[in-house]
Amino acid sequence: MLRNLAVGRLPPPASASLSSLNNGAFVNTHEYQAKEIFRKAGIPIPPGEVASTPEEAERIARRFGGTVVIKAQVHAGGRGKAGGVKLAKTPDEAREFASTILGMRIKDLPVLKVLVTPAADIATEAYAGIIVDRASKRAVFMVSPAGGIDIEDVAASTPDKIMKLPVDPRYGVQPFEAMRMGFFLYKDAKQARAAAKILMQLYQAFQSSGASLAEINPLVTTPAGEVVALDAKMVVDDNELVRRTEIEELRDESAEAPSEVDARKANLTFIKLDGNVGCIVNGAGLAMATMDLVKYYGGEPANFLDIGGSSNPEKVVSALRIITADPNVKAILFNIFGGITRTDDVANGIVTATRQNPLRVPIVIRLTGTNEEIAVKILEENGFTAMTDMDEAVQKAVQLATGGKAA
Amino acid sequence: MSIFIDSETTLLVQGITGRDGSFHAKQMLEYGTRVVAGVTPGKGGQRFESSVPIFDTVADAVDKTGANTSVIYVPPPFAADAMMEAAAAGIRLVVCITEGVPVLDMTRVYMYVKEKGARLIGPNCPGLITPGESKVGIIPGRICTPGPVGVVSRSGTLTYEIVYQLTRAGLGQSTCVGIGGDPINGTNFIDCLDAFEKDPKTKVVCMMGEIGGSDEQDAADFVRDHMTKPVVGFIAGQTAPPGRRMGHAGAIISGSAGTAAEKIQAFKDAGMGVAQRPIDFTALVKERM
Numbered sequence: 001m002l003r004n005l006a007v008g009r010l011p012p013p014a015s016a017s018l019s020s021l022n023n024g025a026f027v028n029t030h031e032y033q034a035k036e037i038f039r040k041a042g043i044p045i046p047p048g049e050v051a052s053t054p055e056e057a058e059r060i061a062r063r064f065g066g067t068v069v070i071k072a073q074v075h076a077g078g079r080g081k082a083g084g085v086k087l088a089k090t091p092d093e094a095r096e097f098a099s100t101i102l103g104m105r106i107k108d109l110p111v112l113k114v115l116v117t118p119a120a121d122i123a124t125e126a127y128a129g130i131i132v133d134r135a136s137k138r139a140v141f142m143v144s145p146a147g148g149i150d151i152e153d154v155a156a157s158t159p160d161k162i163m164k165l166p167v168d169p170r171y172g173v174q175p176f177e178a179m180r181m182g183f184f185l186y187k188d189a190k191q192a193r194a195a196a197k198i199l200m201q202l203y204q205a206f207q208s209s210g211a212s213l214a215e216i217n218p219l220v221t222t223p224a225g226e227v228v229a230l231d232a233k234m235v236v237d238d239n240e241l242v243r244r245t246e247i248e249e250l251r252d253e254s255a256e257a258p259s260e261v262d263a264r265k266a267n268l269t270f271i272k273l274d275g276n277v278g279c280i281v282n283g284a285g286l287a288m289a290t291m292d293l294v295k296y297y298g299g300e301p302a303n304f305l306d307i308g309g310s311s312n313p314e315k316v317v318s319a320l321r322i323i324t325a326d327p328n329v330k331a332i333l334f335n336i337f338g339g340i341t342r343t344d345d346v347a348n349g350i351v352t353a354t355r356q357n358p359l360r361v362p363i364v365i366r367l368t369g370t371n372e373e374i375a376v377k378i379l380e381e382n383g384f385t386a387m388t389d390m391d392e393a394v395q396k397a398v399q400l401a402t403g404g405k406a407a
Numbered sequence: 408m409s410i411f412i413d414s415e416t417t418l419l420v421q422g423i424t425g426r427d428g429s430f431h432a433k434q435m436l437e438y439g440t441r442v443v444a445g446v447t448p449g450k451g452g453q454r455f456e457s458s459v460p461i462f463d464t465v466a467d468a469v470d471k472t473g474a475n476t477s478v479i480y481v482p483p484p485f486a487a488d489a490m491m492e493a494a495a496a497g498i499r500l501v502v503c504i505t506e507g508v509p510v511l512d513m514t515r516v517y518m519y520v521k522e523k524g525a526r527l528i529g530p531n532c533p534g535l536i537t538p539g540e541s542k543v544g545i546i547p548g549r550i551c552t553p554g555p556v557g558v559v560s561r562s563g564t565l566t567y568e569i570v571y572q573l574t575r576a577g578l579g580q581s582t583c584v585g586i587g588g589d590p591i592n593g594t595n596f597i598d599c600l601d602a603f604e605k606d607p608k609t610k611v612v613c614m615m616g617e618i619g620g621s622d623e624q625d626a627a628d629f630v631r632d633h634m635t636k637p638v639v640g641f642i643a644g645q646t647a648p649p650g651r652r653m654g655h656a657g658a659i660i661s662g663s664a665g666t667a668a669e670k671i672q673a674f675k676d677a678g679m680g681v682a683q684r685p686i687d688f689t690a691l692v693k694e695r696m
Contacts, residue, residue, distance in 0.1 A: 132510050134590040134620050137517045169514040210509055212590075239509040242484055273648060284588065285562020285617055288643035289685055292667075295646045296684060304647070337564040337571070339533070339547050340427075369547060369567070390568060391686045 026212060027236045030073040032115045033250045034232035038216070041205035043198050044228045048117030057098030060116040062091040067119040070097045075255050076107040077150070084111060087119055112254050120230060125218035126185045127151050128199060132212045132237075133166070139206065141165040141173070141199065143181045147218035173203045186221070194227040195219065209247060210240025259322055266318035268307055275300025276330040277401045278323035278361075280316070282307050282341045290335045290394065299398035302329045307341070316349020317356070324357065331362050331401035335390055338369025347375035351382045362400045366393030409537035409582040410557070410602035410609070411500060411526070412476065416541045419444040419474035419498070421465065421481055421489050423455050427504070428480035431545050432459070435478075438548040440541045444468040465489075465496040476500040478534060478543050486530060487512035494523035501593070502543050503529035513591035520593060527593025533563040533585035546570075546583060554579015556692055557603035559596055560615035561588050561622075565643060569615060569688050576689040578696075581609040588617065596626035604634050611637050611695045613688055614679075618644030619665040624673040631677035637695035639680035639688060642667045 029037070032050050039045045047064070050073065051057040061068045072084030079085050084106050088094040094116065104111045125148035133140040144162045146154045154161055163184045167173050175196065182196035183189075198219065206214040213235040220230045241248045253261045263270030269284065273291075277299045281287035284306045291301040303323065307315050323329055336346050346367060354363075366387045367375055376386045387393045418435065422428035423445025432455060436442050444462060445455045451463035462468035465477065477493040479486060479502065486505040493501045501520060508516075508530040520527045528535060534544010538551040545563075550571040556578050560566040566585050573580065584599050586592055596614060603609045612634075616623035623642065630638045645667040674681050680691040 132514070132590060134622075137591045138514050139511070169511075169518060207511065210511055212510055237510050239483060239507045240511070271648075281564075283562060283564030285560070285565035285615065285643045286568055288617065288645075288647060289565050289568070289641075291647070292643060292645045293684055301646060337567045339564060339567055340545055341564075368571070369550075391684065 026238055027241065027247055027251045028075040028255075029234045029236070029250050030075070030113070030252060030255075031071065031232055032073055032113070034214075034234040035229070037205050037209055037234060038202070038214075038229060038232050041201040041208075043201045043205070043216075044226070045232070046117055046120055046228060046230065048115050050113050051098060051116055052102070052113050054095040054099035054102065057114055057116050058091045058095035061088060061094030064116070064118045068094055069117050069119050070094060070101055071115045071117070072101050072104065072106060072111040073113040073115055074106045074109050074111050075252075076109055079106060082106045109255055120220065120228065121223050122218075122230075123221045123223050123225075125220050126195075127154070127215075127217045128181075128185075128195070128202060128219045129213065129215040129217070130167075130203060130206045130211075136166045138166040138169060139203075141167065141181060141203075143185055143199070145185050147220075151217065167203065172207070173200060175200065185219075186227075188225070191221060191225065191227055198227060198229065205234075209234060210236055210244050212237045259325065263305070263318070263322055266315060266322075268305060268315060268319055268322070270306075270319075270322060271304040272326065273301055273303050274328070275302045276328050277397050278302045278305075278326065278329040278332040279335070280305050280307060280319045280323060280332065281335045282337065282346075286335065286337060290333070290390070293391070293394040294333070294398055297395050297398040299401055302326055307346075313345050313349035313352055316346050317353040320350070320353040321357070324359065324361070329361060331364065331397045332359070333393065333397035334363070334365040334367065335393060336367040336369070338367065338371065338375075341369070342371045343367040343369055343375035344371040344378060347378040347386075350384065351378060364393050364397040364400065366390055408606050408608040409540060410599065410606050411528070411535055411582060411584065412537050412541045412543055414441075414540040416476050416500075416543065417441050417443045417472065417474045418476045418478060418541075418543055419446060419465065419468050419472065420455075420459075421446045421477055421479045421493065423447055423459070423461060423480075424450055425480055425482075429455070431478075431480065431504075432456075434545075434548070435542050438542040440543065443472040443474050465492045465498065469496045469498065474498065476543060477502065479503040479505055479530075481505060483507035483509070487516050490516050490527060490530070491519050494520040494525040494527075499525055500543075501525055501527045502532070502534050503527065503593075504532065504534055504544055505529070506531040508589065510590050513589065517591055517593065526598075528584065529587045529589075529592060531589045532587030532592070533566065535582060535584040536580075537582045538580050544585070546585065550574055551583060552579040554581065555608060555610035555696070556580045557599075557606070557609040557612040558583040558615075559599040559603070559612065560585050561617050562615060562643065565615055565685070569613060569641070569685050572686065572689055573613070573692065576693070578689060578692055581606060590620075596622055597629045600626060600629055600634060600638070604636055609636065611639065611692050613692065614638055614640045616640065616642050616670060618642065618647050618667050618670070621665060623670040627670075627673035627677040627679065630679055637680065638677075639682055639691045639695065640671075640674040641682040641685065641688065642670045642674075
């Protein structure tokens, strides 16, 4: 929690994951993709190549010679703990480990690629990151000489080992600021200078990619004294993609839940949950309030789904398709408050969708607002009942989903 | 009285000839808002709805019409520039409806608008309405009615839901403000609470927050330390799973950072009323009138 963030008085994040503090829809990059971006910015990155089969991993390991590290490329933290990072002494071992890792699921995400990179000798491990902070309304650097572990843990146990520096967006990070952070990381002047240079380059990569997070963990020193970025992570704000198509291309849909990819293509925001009341709502705040109310009346929401502002009938059709694909869903609840959204559009969408695919579960429709009278007429002509009260509609949906067992 | 806008507000609409801009400019005119100018580069000299003059630049529009408030409906890649253009032209209140403004743009816009001494509401917000006087943005006018309840919220349709329930219960509103859900926005809860505290017409304030960030906790501290008027709060996202974003930029939850429980506790500690359900607002407000 980057609360009360201000220069000179910067409490560390409590238990929040730094990357998940980034708000908004975003593109997650894989390590190898972030490394490529960082490398282009001039940051020293050890060589590495991506393999999607064990044989490829073996060939890459043979080419590098010596011991290599096989690293799962997946959008989840704690890869090491999950067994997704392994040291292979021979090309045969590289093939064997790659075969194991490529079959794994880490935090329920399938591992489809591994990064093969020569094992590095490490003298020290540090942390360097930049995040957009909502409290100070700026990009903020966080650096720590305690790297290689979760920065959240460092923040919790030894907050004095973290230095934070908000960047003035008018000027960008200045060399003297980067040097201050460099000396916070390393006593050795040469290493401090090298780190300062990397931090300037990291800021450049962050800005030019439209990132909301850019992270090097660990930033290591080798026994020879060089400063090198051993891991890389970047998260890019979805709102940047219109002008940065090269980032959109980095999106790895195989690394996301299929229903969520489907929803994004239909311009819907969808998150699958474990309950049995399928919720289709306009607006994120109302959608969350609807889910809360489902829970309040003893039900469990099956999903979060926001059809957005100016919805058209096709969006509603897609929404229903996605929701009904979930076998857990025992009742469907529409909660629409028409402002920009025209409720007759929603009604038409419901009629079209259910004509194409008749529903197997009961549906409760609550709508009020813009063109409500037309919407109700459309629904009634097609055999649906429309409700106007949110509270009553939620209670009814919960009752239908639980077979009347919930209060 | 009211906050930020009233019958004296003279509005210019940036992007008045666009799809959303023209639709809502018409709605605002119908509501009675004094829409004095529109801006669309290249369409200067034309008129909107054969009455509102259109200008090429905000500077021209302000110069010729004296508009003091601007509402922005331009597409996301141009919204940052539009906000800065308005502030540079001497507009005092800039309301940005546009959704999808890159957050790095907002780091620059936020500082720029502050330096020019203007107030920014949004981006990614429904705007605001002072019932019976002026509407700036997209909040449906017919769900509002004049009265003593101040409303401030991070979301759009949830605000409509609660305003609608207040109106049906005979509880009119002084001003309703949607501050938007983006990570960086121009006006926060505290700015609005402070304005409601100073507004003689407002007797009770309703505040709708969401999970994520710490704005609601900071607002609760403000209520405890600086407000004499009662405040009723609500937090959406009590059932949100940890670590997942919920569409709104602001709505994310992770560990103990910005959870609903944490925020509700902060409300209680500040002596605020807490609405468990949207429907609870009306009773809680009535008790405090």
